[in-house]
Amino acid sequence: MLIKIKNSWDLKESDVTSEANFLSRRKFIQAAGIMGAGTAASIMVPSMTNAQIASKPGSNKYDGRDLADQQTSLDDIMSYNNFYEFGVDKGDPMAKAHTLITDPWSVTVEGHCENPGEYSVEDLVDHNALEERIYRMRCVEAWSMVIPWVGVSLSQVINKLKPTAKAKYIYFETLVDKKQMPGQVNRVIRWPYREGLRMDEAMNPLAIMAVGLYGRKLTKQNGAPLRMVVPWKYGFKGIKSIVKISFVEKQPVSSWMRLQSEEYGFYANVNPRVSHPRWSQSKERRIGEFTGIGGLSRQKTLMFNGYGEQVAHLYDGMNLRRNF
Amino acid sequence: MLAKKYRPWLRLLIHIICVAPALWISYQIWLWLNFETHVLTANPIEHITDFTGKWTVRFLLITLSVTPLVKLTKWRLLVYRRLLGLYAFLYGLMHFLNYMVLDYFFDWELIIEDVLERKAITFGMLALVGLLILAATSFKFAVKKLGKKWQKLHRLIYPLTIFAVTHNYMMVKADVLIPTIHAIILAMLLSYRLYMYVQINKNSNKIRIA
Ligand code: HEM
Numbered sequence: 147m148l149i150k151i152k153n154s155w156d157l158k159e160s161d162v163t164s165e166a167n168f169l170s171r172r173k174f175i176q177a178a179g180i181m182g183a184g185t186a187a188s189i190m191v192p193s194m195t196n197a198q199i200a201s202k203p204g205s206n207k208y209d210g211r212d213l214a215d216q217q218t219s220l221d222d223i224m225s226y227n228n229f230y231e232f233g234v235d236k237g238d239p240m241a242k243a244h245t246l247i248t249d250p251w252s253v254t255v256e257g258h259c260e261n262p263g264e265y266s267v268e269d270l271v272d273h274n275a276l277e278e279r280i281y282r283m284r285c286v287e288a289w290s291m292v293i294p295w296v297g298v299s300l301s302q303v304i305n306k307l308k309p310t311a312k313a314k315y316i317y318f319e320t321l322v323d324k325k326q327m328p329g330q331v332n333r334v335i336r337w338p339y340r341e342g343l344r345m346d347e348a349m350n351p352l353a354i355m356a357v358g359l360y361g362r363k364l365t366k367q368n369g370a371p372l373r374m375v376v377p378w379k380y381g382f383k384g385i386k387s388i389v390k391i392s393f394v395e396k397q398p399v400s401s402w403m404r405l406q407s408e409e410y411g412f413y414a415n416v417n418p419r420v421s422h423p424r425w426s427q428s429k430e431r432r433i434g435e436f437t438g439i440g441g442l443s444r445q446k447t448l449m450f451n452g453y454g455e456q457v458a459h460l461y462d463g464m465n466l467r468r469n470f
Numbered sequence: 471m472l473a474k475k476y477r478p479w480l481r482l483l484i485h486i487i488c489v490a491p492a493l494w495i496s497y498q499i500w501l502w503l504n505f506e507t508h509v510l511t512a513n514p515i516e517h518i519t520d521f522t523g524k525w526t527v528r529f530l531l532i533t534l535s536v537t538p539l540v541k542l543t544k545w546r547l548l549v550y551r552r553l554l555g556l557y558a559f560l561y562g563l564m565h566f567l568n569y570m571v572l573d574y575f576f577d578w579e580l581i582i583e584d585v586l587e588r589k590a591i592t593f594g595m596l597a598l599v600g601l602l603i604l605a606a607t608s609f610k611f612a613v614k615k616l617g618k619k620w621q622k623l624h625r626l627i628y629p630l631t632i633f634a635v636t637h638n639y640m641m642v643k644a645d646v647l648i649p650t651i652h653a654i655i656l657a658m659l660l661s662y663r664l665y666m667y668v669q670i671n672k673n674s675n676k677i678r679i680a
Contacts, residue, residue: 221508222512225508225511225512226511226513234644234645236511236513237511287643289513289516332645334645335644405644423589424640424641425584425588426580426584429577431515431573433512433513444574444577
């Protein structure tokens, strides 16, 4: 069941998150000031009661704890990123993403749809419909976070663009601009970064277009101004800083498939039973939880990252070992 | 040439240099645990794995560089080769212990699965076992006991370094620049040996003919 919270913008900031997170957010504001990122609070999402969070899609309890109590600190979310457009080290995006210009931003929509054209972020994502979604994020590298995203269902965006019957897949591209994205000098990936989803996956209510996290605009290293979040798939499916959306007939080739097709597939559904050639996917390390008792060992990875109830039907009858 | 009286100092200097990375990472771990800063990134365990892994490869390559360097410069450095090799083993051991204890926390099922089923880790394990054998037989007692066999045994350093660099290459996700540099350095060091080997054989052939 989806719960939408509308227009109660007058809540205090400290209501949104726990104090620890609130503190780290203050640090973030300072950091943003230093970086000149200018990401002042322009999006605020109302806080939700526990009952509401519990009934949100996919926020089933994990380890007997509510997801809201497990949120990864903003410091960690902002400083540990795979965003090769800014460099291959996890710290590069934080250090270098300030060169990205996210305003103005334009997204080209093309392919099999009734409303192709150039769109601004506001055109695509209705800021009055923003919701907070607390999702687990499982990286293919066997670590995970819990992130309170702000965005709208991808299906809302797609409905605006009106794909035709010919559209079987949706395809996305990230910006290419070496000046704004210095990591693109290094051709580890053939730019632009590409991703795609089957239409029915994209229309699943869990898939979102995010424009914020922790109640604020997305930071650049997290994919500002517009990124996809598909919580039942490995993190690399969540393409960042999107400049192109295309509705296509054939299954697109994603960047990681192209780079190493035997290691990364099109579907990339989180699956503890299908290991990566170089490491097991059966367990994961939750970022920020190493020091507590028992925190040393990894926790079990769940099928579809724990969102099976909402998405397993999409793959009925498919061999998930072959379609990894 | 190195005057004899400076040798203990040189030995001390080498120890200091070799221990420095371990001290550095220990200091960083201490900072992390006490001040919860981001010195070790948001994923400290992975960072420690990478750090110790890199230094293991570096010490292996440095160890293999000693002989060519001695030939080139005539400096008497050969006596330090064993020491450098032992440090390579120590860093490799830290790398593995970090994986076994901090990362997988004695999850033997997963560790065994990793070592047996994932080629990249198999190569790492072969390299480490090789280093363990060399380290265990590096003391005077073993050298005496093994006699001629010792030298043969210690040629293990070549395949195990190849395994180590292969493991390094396979473990990085996309950016193979650093492992490629390691591989090039290793290829140069091995070519040098091959060249010397061919030269010596040629000469001995000549002598036989003459
Ligand atoms: C002495 C032999 C070994 C050497 C020289 C070595 C070296 C390295 C190097 C250079 C890396 C890459 C670091 C980077 O990303 O920059 C690495 C990664 C790794 N090694 Fe080893 N290694 C050795 C043995 C082992 C063994 C025995 C294991 C486990 C059984 C192991 C497990 C790993 C793992 C899991 C990673 C990936 C860390 C990550 O998540 O990035 N290594 N190793």
